[in-house]
Amino acid sequence: METLKVIAGPCSAESKEQLRQVVSALANTPQVSMIRAGVWKPRTRPGGFDGIGEPALRWMHELSEEYGVRFCCEVARTEHVELCQRYDIEDVWLGARTTANPFMVEELCAALRGSTMRVMVKNPLNPDVRLWLGAIERLTQSNIEVSAAIHRGFSMYDNRGYRNEPLWEVPIELHRRMPELPLLCDPSHIAGQADLVSSVAHAAMMLYFDGLMVEVHPSPADALTDAHQQLTPGQLLAMIKELSHKVERNDTDATGNVAMLREKIDEVDNELLQLLSRRMGLSRQMAEVKRSQQMSVYQPKRWDELLYDRMAKADTLALDKEFIKEIFEKIHGESVRVQMGG
Numbered sequence: 001m002e003t004l005k006v007i008a009g010p011c012s013a014e015s016k017e018q019l020r021q022v023v024s025a026l027a028n029t030p031q032v033s034m035i036r037a038g039v040w041k042p043r044t045r046p047g048g049f050d051g052i053g054e055p056a057l058r059w060m061h062e063l064s065e066e067y068g069v070r071f072c073c074e075v076a077r078t079e080h081v082e083l084c085q086r087y088d089i090e091d092v093w094l095g096a097r098t099t100a101n102p103f104m105v106e107e108l109c110a111a112l113r114g115s116t117m118r119v120m121v122k123n124p125l126n127p128d129v130r131l132w133l134g135a136i137e138r139l140t141q142s143n144i145e146v147s148a149a150i151h152r153g154f155s156m157y158d159n160r161g162y163r164n165e166p167l168w169e170v171p172i173e174l175h176r177r178m179p180e181l182p183l184l185c186d187p188s189h190i191a192g193q194a195d196l197v198s199s200v201a202h203a204a205m206m207l208y209f210d211g212l213m214v215e216v217h218p219s220p221a222d223a224l225t226d227a228h229q230q231l232t233p234g235q236l237l238a239m240i241k242e243l244s245h246k247v248e249r250n251d252t253d254a255t256g257n258v259a260m261l262r263e264k265i266d267e268v269d270n271e272l273l274q275l276l277s278r279r280m281g282l283s284r285q286m287a288e289v290k291r292s293q294q295m296s297v298y299q300p301k302r303w304d305e306l307l308y309d310r311m312a313k314a315d316t317l318a319l320d321k322e323f324i325k326e327i328f329e330k331i332h333g334e335s336v337r338v339q340m341g342g
């Protein structure tokens with residue numbers, strides 16, 4: 001098995017001593033390939049601690065010489081890139097708020113062009129894979145090396161237990177479109193609380209991620225930012241040990257039961273496609289009938305009854321009601337589009 005790659009370090013660099021404690025605890029762990037530390041912090045509301053700035057880069061530079069470790073940090077402005085270059089920080093990332101903003105990405109492309117810096121790109125705040133792809137493409141078109149995409153979850157109106165919803169289908173789609181690009185998961189910003197970090201990290205490993213970016217602080221409760229979600233170095237090392245035991249990947253070829261089940265799944269998927277095709281054929285016939293009888297395409301009462309009926313049936317078939325609701329909303333939406341002559 002390939003070794004797990006982990007980038008770990010505090011949400012924010014706070015003091016040289018704090019950084020030293022993290023680095024000295026992690027410097028000899030082969031899985032830890034880089035130390036992260038936020039130097040400029042994007043705060044949602046004004047008035048909070050917004051990062052140490054240049055002095056933190058000096059500490060990082062000194063500690064990297066002393067311990068032989070690589071550091072990385074977030075950049076959001078031209079000045080940040082220039083300062084990183086001054087202190088030999090070769091690896092940086094674009095934060096979620098920056099990826100979502102094409103103007104900022106363009107500005108950073110201009111600042112990074114011609115340098116040897118490697119850039120990681122976090123997903124945008126909202127679950128839009130095109131924005132994520134767009135930021136990566138802007139960088140690569142400027143001949144800037146994109147070393148990884150980082151999945152940190154999505155900010156939703158009604159988060160269900162996580163700080164940022166994982167919506168795994170989005171990074172899976174990014175991976176489908178850019179299979180060569182390493183994909184890291186940031187379980188800290190997804191989980192939002194330390195006791196959930198490990199289960200999110202496990203999920204990521206089962207979904208083919210290449211590694212993790214984890215927030216680690218020598219004394220999480222005293223952290224100036226993201227105090228709830230940071231692990232101690234000891235907790236991180238325990239998690240790495242557990243993950244290395246559990247993630248034994250052997251995905252080279254599908255034989256035996258996997259191949260047999262895949263054949264059956266292919267058969268069922270083909271049946272589903274045939275059924276959907278039949279259903280849309282009926283919608284087209286319905287369009288004719290409604291037109292001739294001057295009925296409107298959308299019939300709220302019928303739609304309400306249909307949805308209620310399908311969700312009730314889902315229950316008796318041990319299917320998740322919300323999942324079936326989403327599927328029928330899609331089917332009904334397509335049926336309406338077809339009947340409107342789309």
Ligand code: PEP
Pocket residue numbers: 011038042074094095096097122152189
């Ligand atoms: C961070 O990594 O500390 C951070 C601010 O992340 P994000 O851009 O994912 O919110």
Ligand code: MN
Pocket residue numbers: 011012189215225226
């Ligand atoms: Mn953070």
